[in-house]
Amino acid sequence: MTEEQVGNAHTASALTRELMLRDSLRAAGVGWWQVDLREDRMNWSDTLLAIFGVDESAVTGSYAQYRSFVHPEDGARVARADPVCRPTADGDQGGELEYRIVRPDGGIRHVRERGEVRRDRNGSAVSAAGILYDVTEQRLAQLELARSTRALQMIRRCNTAVLRAQSESVLLEEVCRIAVDIGGYRMASVHFASDDPQRSLVLAGHAGHEAGYFSEVAISWSPERPEGNGPAGRAMRSGLAVEVTDVDTDPRYAPWAAAARKRGYRSVISLPLRSHEHNLGIFGLYSAEARGLAPAEIELLHELAEDLAFGIVGLRLKAERQRMIDTATMISHTASSSTGSAFFEKLLQALLRSLGAQAGFISADHTDAEGWVSPICAVVDGEVLPRLRYALSGTPCEDIREGEDLVIERDVCVRYPRSSALAALGAQAYVGRGLFDSTGARIGTIFILYREPLRQRALAASMLRIFGERVVAEIVRQRDEGRVREQALLLDKAQDAIFVRTLDERVVYWNQGAQRLYGWSAAEVQDRCVLDFKVADAAAFRAASEQLRRDGEWLGELEEKCKDGSHVVVECRWTLVIGDDGAPQSILAINTNVTERKLAEARLAQSEARAAHAQKLESIGQLTGGIAHDFNNLLTVIIGNSEELSERLRDRPELATLARMVQSCGERGAELTSRLLAFARRQALEPKRIDLGEAVEGMLALIRRTLGEHIRIENFVDGGVWAVNVDPNQLGLAMLNLCINARDAMPDGGRLMIEIANVVIGEDYAGAGFDIATGEYVMIAITDTGCGIQTADLPRVFDPFFTTKAPGKGTGLG
Template sequence: MSRHLVTRANTAIFGVLVAILLLVGGVTWERFVAARSAREWSQHTAQVLTALKDLAIAVRDAETGQRGYLLTGSDDYLAPYQASLGRVTLLSGDLQRLTADNPAQQSRLRDMAPVLQRKLEELAQTIQIRRDVGLEAALRIVRTHLGRDLMRQIETTVAAMTAEEQALLARRQAETDSRGNLVRWLVTAGTALAVLALLWAARMLNRAWSRSYQAEAEHRILALRLRTSLDSLSQGIGVFDADRRLTNWNECFQVLLMLPKAMVRPGTPYVAFAEHAAEGGEALLETEEQLRHGRIAQGEPITYERNRPDGHHLELRRTLMPDGGFVLTVTDMTKRAQAEGVLREAQKMQAIGQLTGGIAHDFNNLLTVILGNLEFIRAKLSPTPDLQRRVERATWAAQRGAALTGQLLAFARKQPLAPTPIDLAATMPDLVPLLRRTLGEHIDVRYVETAGLWPAMADAAQLESAVLNLALNARDAMPGGGRLTIELANKLLDEEYARRHAEVVSGDYAMVAVSDTGHGMTPDVVARVFEPFFTTKPDGKGTGLGLAMVFGFVKQSGGHIKIYSEPGEGTTVRIYLPRAVGNAMSVAQLGTAPVELPRGSGTILVVEDEPAVREIAVAILRDLGYRVLEAGDGEEALKVFGAHAAEVDLLLTDVVLPGAVRGREVAERISAIRPTVRILFMSGYTENSIVHHGRLDDGVQLISKPFKRDQLARKVAEVLTGPDSPRGNVVELTPRRNS
């Protein structure tokens, strides 16, 4: 088809399109004018309705002013009346003008005019009589109900006119909407027809002429999209042809494989990349031999993983293409590997927590019975060395079992913590003499601190136990002697460090580092050192729970722990505790218990579902001089308290109780009845009733099972004589020496 014919055909098509557009434009203009007229009529109707409403309001205001003047005789009430008289006249004229085109409305106005006039005269007459004669004369006119009847006639007429105008408004709005819809349909139809005609003309007349140009443009767009897509990926993409030469790539391909820019260019053979990637030691890419002889099923990629020298973990995937080439995809899996490690740790923690929580309660109950009875027996035994020694051995074994359970709870982050701001500069120096005595003379203990140390937020007792555990591990790593260094410092763990350690939150931390010059550990041992029951010591020399307990305590405190060790170079364990805001205290400030056990005369309600535990607790307390009431569950405890409400000074209750009423609920109900009753919880496993996010709730007092006789005596005395104690005479502040 010649260009001249194409031009003539295009001219004819465009002439038709112009005619169609003119026709649509004319119809659209006509409908637009009609719509504008309908809108003006709608506005006119709205004006009429407004005038009718204002007229009714003006008459009502005039009547309101008249009533006020009749009742008070004050001219101040005539202001609305006088203002309304002018408005009634003005609004009546406006209505006459606005409804000039509506005979029905004009007729209603004519009928309403004399009624309106009589109403105004009635108002004026009553006002004048009230002024000239008095209230009673005016009220006689009002009682004729003439004004009320006239007002009803006015309101009826106004309502009829309003209904008429609203009906007119509805019809005009419907007409406007109908015309608007028609205009929209016409515009839409005309536009669609014009677009279709234009597309048909362009397709039929210009297809051959523009085919080559469109194909070229499509290829440019596809190439640009491919390049943009490749560069936007966080994965490295390298495309190789059938001769294993590079054809396409993105920037991440060069970055992840650490390739020089000069090497990454079209035509570079694959073997060059493989050789360069193998220069650092471990080969990152498959060799040429592996490519040549490796078999791959159609459509199934080959996937393998490699570690870069800088520690990044890469996943490489080779996918065949139909032309014999392949696509090499490189993915940095470092963060994913870290996240999987954190997930595995969390799952392991959950499993340990479930196992520990399942056995801790019952096991600690048994240990409480054993320890309590042993303590009770030892206090009553005659000083027979053999018997005392056997009791002490049994007590040591029971305490050892309690320590193991406590370490399991610590690792599983199930132990209740009472974190407070701790002044490390005041706490750690007090531990150094204890460590020197504990570790022996062959260990040189050194202490280093930085000026201006931040206070740490942690449980002071657990922190002391953690440092002691680390020191004992360091001693075992230096059998021939060595140096133990305790270092305190302020540390800022920044965002970069937090990105490399998925479980860390960036911020300020107080650091406690314990270093030794022992034999050190290999990387595979370091990777498992915090696992429960993992130990490198000989059988019978360790439980494998010491470092696990430290790990659990630090994590539960919201901190971070890091271990550095090399064979023959020693080990450093760094504990990062959250920086505390507020006044700090040292461990020494917490005070120590007196040697003699405090005794008392108060009344204690003991609630424990395990009979043997309840029996020994009751026996210990009674032996200390207290009057003891006991209950086996929550419901029984409430009944016992109800019978002795005025006598009970302290509630000692287990947290985990059978039945519908748990220990926390028993305490809340008793506190609601008598807020002065002191509350002390006891438990070997606290669930989540009084411990949340690993910390004791504010104001909660807890004694952990298993407890010894002196621990129970001192804790009860502490709670009964605490701040704001209502009854200080229930405990002897100068205790008698135990018999």
């Protein structure tokens, strides 16, 4: 062979290798580029053009144009790391970069680049080449998993805060802080709905970079007002999450866009705080990124908002319950320790403290000849005022009707401009009630005043009714000592079970709250021993009673029975009532149903377990996915070169066999890499709509060959099995791994049953701690007659790489 022929052969061989390498890179979705820096001439591969979303005609061929696609936020970092841009070698010839590019259509992609630079003897770059591939999907999968994990962590921390909270304001600030610190939001806020004419959403708590935002903007839930048609107003009215993915492009966010941009808010989601069928307000999350949330993340944030609403309602009920307890205790104490005017003074002071009102009056229902009223008692700013008079005409007291409350939530002075007393006190809100005796005769009036608009209308009216009844009872008692027991009617308005029992545990008083909780009426339990009908744990009850007699009171929890046979957990507050002779007389019991709180604690434990599992899978996924991508790059080179060696060594069979073995091992490694990427959620599944019965029937031959003749396989398929969307390859691999495990559990032979049937998952199953949604499914059940799984190993059966088999016997990622 001549020298020219040898040269041509080498040239042809090099060209063949280059073409094979390019084909391998194209098949792997990897783009390549080459640049002559002295002439500023750059070549782009077809795959690289596709990744950047440009046509070949739009490429000028300059390296500067190539770098112009870098995302502005990544530009400085890429420039610092790019060896091409450095005047000297600085000890390196290239490296690997990961950054974002902005395509001409505005799309953003995440790419990873590896390049090498050739330099002259002076260290100046003369040429460079590299490869680049798209890693957007794996980055988005990582981001979605991380966001869901953060949402689960937020739920866990929120539930902890709910269970530990003693104050509503502290709870709101803590949950907003959790959203900022753990969720990564720039700002979080809670607004409560107001029924004022503007239907305002009133700020109740926030955390993060608020910077006066809510002082600058107005938020409403009225559909007739422009400020009521943003995400908060729409979420409040619909009861659904409302998302603004970009404040700059959503026209309905225009009234707030400028203020939001100034503070770095790019996207917003508003979540309703739902309590039963009523929306308390809005939980708002403001992000520094313009992005939409995945449905799974929105569902988790909905759960977080519901948990927060549950905590708010619980704290309000607890506060109201405590007010009721304090009221019952105060009424009992006042009745026994005060008489005459001192009784009314203490009662009115307690009422104002419990409701946060600034002034209160108890008046007899009679006027003098000039139309003036002299109150029985008047308290302003905590101080008892000496006897005074006020004109009844032109005041709200004139408009009170029998059996009704008069509640004026705001602007009372505007509605009653003739009342100089209201103006002098600076009153904004009024709550009043007429006092009527048992015959229906009006005997007086009780009313309270606020210097700010009233927020808790129902509570104020309810408490006024309770105190008003007690005032009536005392007026009547002072007039007629024989009617003292009417005060017991007050306790029937309490939500809690309040009853009195004798020292030998027999019921002598049983309020309507006790009837609602336990189911028995007062007539059914009168003079019955509580041990005979409602005590579930007699030993615990007797231990509590012993401590009560020793300490004078007992606080704790008991499980008790109801009339319908159900059980409830109650929080008990028992007080030993002492008579005038200093000896114990009876036991006052106030029991609160805390069964729902116990369920909330169970939900917290479940959320913690889910968050821990998600964090573990995220860590494993990041590790395996990172290794798999780099390993895949190496396998591309190995497979490509082994194919070339096989072709070139066809005349040397002994060496060609070795080359094919290398190629086979490389392909097996690529398959393992594919499985690793699938586990790490960086390789998309390829679901198809298939008939499971037919698919499993087609696998049986392979399963029988794999398991051997010593295992009998039985296949049961119900009629009318629904079609499903599933990746057939992954399904086959999963079933084969299960069958292999079954075979290993039956070394001496046995039976393997495969059953396929339609199933419907209901709330009972989905709510029992299983991570599955309700709906229609097709079940594949694989049962064997082998040795089974040890109970201690059951919690770990789905952990990657976990096995109880001897070394080398496990299925790895199976």
